[in-house]
Amino acid sequence: MGGKAKAQKHTAKEINMKHKAAKERAGAAGGGASGLVNRKCQKVGVKCDVCLNEFMSFPDMKIHYDSRHPKENF
Structure with missing residues (x-):
């Protein structure tokens, strides 16, 4: 008698690789040497x-100060 569970068609590694590739196509940082342009183009506005x-x-900074540093003056 066979089990009733569905047969696994994709491995976790394969699915994770597809998720990573989709993120990189959407402009997320990463991608090794080819993703260098994406990582360098991000501009930071302010620093806590x-x-x-x-x-x-x-x-964003105001929200951060209110939640993380309530005793400090913004």
Whole structure:
């Protein structure tokens, strides 16, 4: 008697590679030497003085300060 479970058609490695490739096609950082342009083009707007996290805009920075550094003045 065979099991009732569905036969596995794709391995986890194959699926993860497809997800990674899709992210890189959409403009995510990565891709080794060919993805160097994508990694260099990202511009950082502001940097947190307390923890040195980088943010793209001031509203993001305000949210960060309110949640991560409530005792500090923004």
